[in-house]
Amino acid sequence: MANILIGVSGGIACYKIPTLCRLFKKEGHDVKVILTENASKFVTPLTFESVTGNRAYTGEFDPGLDPEIIEHIDLAGWADKFVIAPATANLTAKAACGIADNLLTSTLLVYTKPVIFVPAMNTNMFNHPATQENLKTLEKRGHIIIEPDSGELACGTSGKGRMKEPEELFRLIEGERPLAGLRVLVTAGATVEPIDPVRYISNYSSGKMGLAVASKARELGAEVKVIAGSISADCSEFDTVYVKSAEDMLNAVREHVGSCDILIKAAAVADYAPVEAAVQKIKKNDGELVIRLKKNPDILKEIAPLKKHSQVFCGFAAESENLNKNAIRKLNEKKLDMIVANDISRKDIGFGSDDNEAEIFFADGSSEHFSKGSKKLLAEMILIRAAGLLK
Numbered sequence: 001m002a003n004i005l006i007g008v009s010g011g012i013a014c015y016k017i018p019t020l021c022r023l024f025k026k027e028g029h030d031v032k033v034i035l036t037e038n039a040s041k042f043v044t045p046l047t048f049e050s051v052t053g054n055r056a057y058t059g060e061f062d063p064g065l066d067p068e069i070i071e072h073i074d075l076a077g078w079a080d081k082f083v084i085a086p087a088t089a090n091l092t093a094k095a096a097c098g099i100a101d102n103l104l105t106s107t108l109l110v111y112t113k114p115v116i117f118v119p120a121m122n123t124n125m126f127n128h129p130a131t132q133e134n135l136k137t138l139e140k141r142g143h144i145i146i147e148p149d150s151g152e153l154a155c156g157t158s159g160k161g162r163m164k165e166p167e168e169l170f171r172l173i174e175g176e177r178p179l180a181g182l183r184v185l186v187t188a189g190a191t192v193e194p195i196d197p198v199r200y201i202s203n204y205s206s207g208k209m210g211l212a213v214a215s216k217a218r219e220l221g222a223e224v225k226v227i228a229g230s231i232s233a234d235c236s237e238f239d240t241v242y243v244k245s246a247e248d249m250l251n252a253v254r255e256h257v258g259s260c261d262i263l264i265k266a267a268a269v270a271d272y273a274p275v276e277a278a279v280q281k282i283k284k285n286d287g288e289l290v291i292r293l294k295k296n297p298d299i300l301k302e303i304a305p306l307k308k309h310s311q312v313f314c315g316f317a318a319e320s321e322n323l324n325k326n327a328i329r330k331l332n333e334k335k336l337d338m339i340v341a342n343d344i345s346r347k348d349i350g351f352g353s354d355d356n357e358a359e360i361f362f363a364d365g366s367s368e369h370f371s372k373g374s375k376k377l378l379a380e381m382i383l384i385r386a387a388g389l390l391k
């Protein structure tokens with residue numbers, strides 16, 4: 001059983017942490033808690049001492065501490081897992097900057113393994129570029145961020161920032177990896193169809209949805225391969241095959257689809273490409289320029305005959321009208337197990353955004369709604385459902 005150190009910073013979500021401690025204790029883990037001064041105003045150290053059976057630490061100079069022991073060194077050495085929950089905007093900023101001005105932040109600097117941060121705060125604070133950059137910095141250093149959910153917040157507003165319930169946090173921190181042993185193939189980004197050596201036809205896809213799927217799949221334990229078209233995000237952390245045109249993407253998917261369990265086809269594939277790309281740069285003239293286009297292969301339709309009984313294929317449908325009808329038609333035509341449909345006429349979700357809202361349709365006729373939330377949360381829902389469909 002593990003030694004679990006929980007750092008609690010001062011936000012209303014503190015009230016969920018004694019329950020989280022109990023869940024770890026019930027599992028047989030030893031739990032110690034460090035509270036910041038503000039956290040101890042939300043929930044008293046005595047509450048944590050009662051549920052953990054250990055001293056709750058609040059400061060480096062608390063009365064009654066053993067003078068022989070340097071607490072931040074000792075606690076960092078003791079912990080097998082270090083969780084910061086809730087991680088306030090302030091605590092997150094201090095951690096990203098390496099500030100060590102209390103027992104919790106000092107212990108963070110001593111701890112050498114990845115830390116699990118569970119940010120929870122008001123939506124505007126969470127979305128603030130400073131907080132977002134701090135979280136990215138922590139993630140780049142190898143720490144794990146458990147993203148907040150969207151929902152009602154204590155400040156009376158509704159939006160992203162709400163901490164997950166203790167039971168779900170417990171499962172995530174325990175490192176349940178529901179996709180362990182599975183291979184997930186993800187296509188992401190836009191295809192690029194050359195007109196001449198300098199011009200091309202493409203679309204606005206940023207590849208963020210595909211990469212959210214790739215990163216969540218890896219977090220859930222899967223072996224991940226990405227086939228990337230034009231993509232604005234960095235996918236160097238994944239085993240990636242880079243392609244340009246729909247034709248290239250088709251060839252790459254053909255080559256790799258046989259060795260995956262789940263295919264998530266998030267790429268925005270151009271439906272048409274120039275009949276042939278001009279070898280030389282097309283010169284400007286006074287008249288109109290006509291570029292003849294040919295239909296691109298539909299990758300999903302082409303590979304449908306290769307699909308094994310044991311595989312699950314998931315497509316995406318980005319629609320500007322008749323969302324449900326079009327998505328269900330594509331699900332059937334492309335012989336998919338599931339399709340994720342989203343409304344691209346909305347400016348607050350989809351293309352280039354970090355958020356999405358979607359309806360997932362399944363081959364058995366059922367569907368499920370995903371209310372507006374991060375692409376990573378949607379990715380989690382897609383992957384869990386896809387894994388659930390595996391025979």
Ligand code: C5P
Pocket residue numbers: 246265266267268269270271296297298299300301314315316317318330334
């Ligand atoms: O473009 P469309 O709306 O038909 O895209 C639906 C799904 O089909 C997406 O998952 C997309 O990746 C896939 N697709 C494809 N080959 C195409 C066009 C789309 O595999 N030529």
